[in-house]
Amino acid sequence: MSLSALTPSSPIVLIGAGKMGGALLTGWLASGLDPKAAIVVDPNPPEETRALLAKHGVEHRTSAPAGVAARVLLLAVKPQMMGTALPAVRDLIGPGTVTVSIAAGTTLATLEAALGGAIVRAMPNTPAQVGRGMTGAFANPAVTAEDRELVGALLSAVGEFGWVGSEGLIDTVTAVSGSGPAYVFLLAEYLAKAGVEAGFSPEQAERFARQTIVGAGELLNQSPLPADILRKNVTSPGGTTAAALNVLMAEDGIEPILTRAVAAAKQRAQELAG
Numbered sequence: 001m002s003l004s005a006l007t008p009s010s011p012i013v014l015i016g017a018g019k020m021g022g023a024l025l026t027g028w029l030a031s032g033l034d035p036k037a038a039i040v041v042d043p044n045p046p047e048e049t050r051a052l053l054a055k056h057g058v059e060h061r062t063s064a065p066a067g068v069a070a071r072v073l074l075l076a077v078k079p080q081m082m083g084t085a086l087p088a089v090r091d092l093i094g095p096g097t098v099t100v101s102i103a104a105g106t107t108l109a110t111l112e113a114a115l116g117g118a119i120v121r122a123m124p125n126t127p128a129q130v131g132r133g134m135t136g137a138f139a140n141p142a143v144t145a146e147d148r149e150l151v152g153a154l155l156s157a158v159g160e161f162g163w164v165g166s167e168g169l170i171d172t173v174t175a176v177s178g179s180g181p182a183y184v185f186l187l188a189e190y191l192a193k194a195g196v197e198a199g200f201s202p203e204q205a206e207r208f209a210r211q212t213i214v215g216a217g218e219l220l221n222q223s224p225l226p227a228d229i230l231r232k233n234v235t236s237p238g239g240t241t242a243a244a245l246n247v248l249m250a251e252d253g254i255e256p257i258l259t260r261a262v263a264a265a266k267q268r269a270q271e272l273a274g
């Protein structure tokens, strides 16, 4: 099923059009969503979203419109805002609505208690803004095969997408790929800082570090080889990379730190679930 299943009388209603909601809407419009088949509800969207809405003529409301039954209701507000957002969107749900929540930690049980019906929990990430996202999702039993296809088409519009086999794995998706871009950006920041320590100007360091991350990511993307082989291909025996990797791969190196970081993110996702 393609996005053409969404029409002005059977629309997608996006609740919250900030960083992630705005990125998703950008992807849907680029993938051929009829702008008249979308309604955006956000009391205070950022400037980028306002410009996107104006450019495509997408209907914008500051609160949920009356008399609309959404085909897809996509919740993209902060988990802390769910308590106020959920009762306000209940009337948008009709017999054919599938609700999709991308909020970290808000459980299917919470969503089912507030809204009922067919519900998907999904977790995208910010590279969705450039069509290179990674999204995982899990559906409750009320979600039909048609719903799955439509939700898959929506979430694939901003990058890679896959269903996971249990709701608990959504917290793992959150910890690995949802928050993961921040880990990579931190690496870029620290590589640049280390470059300054090693003699670069701040501008040079930023340029060389950024392009190294971009280039390594693109090589990983284009190469059929796994990451460990690509790493070994950089590493001459007894050479400079080996000297650096001896530090990074030491007992107190990057692996235990990353393992702790992912566990902390997963624990926080579980705490947000209450």
Ligand SMILES: NC(=O)C1=CN([C@@H]2O[C@H](COP(=O)(O)OP(=O)(O)OC[C@H]3O[C@@H](n4cnc5c(N)ncnc54)[C@H](O)[C@@H]3O)[C@@H](O)[C@H]2O)C=CC1
Pocket (backbone or CB within 6 Å): 015, 016, 017, 018, 019, 020, 021, 041, 042, 043, 044, 045, 046, 076, 077, 078, 079, 081, 084, 085, 102, 103, 104, 123, 124, 125, 126, 178, 179
């Ligand atoms: N930023 C990220 O990397 C990711 C975020 N998420 C999830 O996406 C959700 C949104 O996060 P961001 O886009 O980063 O936040 P954001 O703060 O950029 O956007 C949230 C938007 O919701 C609007 N809003 C607040 N209350 C509302 C209400 N009652 N009705 C309608 N709109 C309302 C705000 O005006 C704002 O524009 C969160 O639940 C987060 O867990 C999921 C994956 C990645």
Ligand SMILES: O=C(O)[C@@H]1CCC=N1
Pocket (backbone or CB within 6 Å): 104, 174, 178, 179
């Ligand atoms: O930091 C957060 O809670 C959200 C979820 C994944 C990325 N950002």
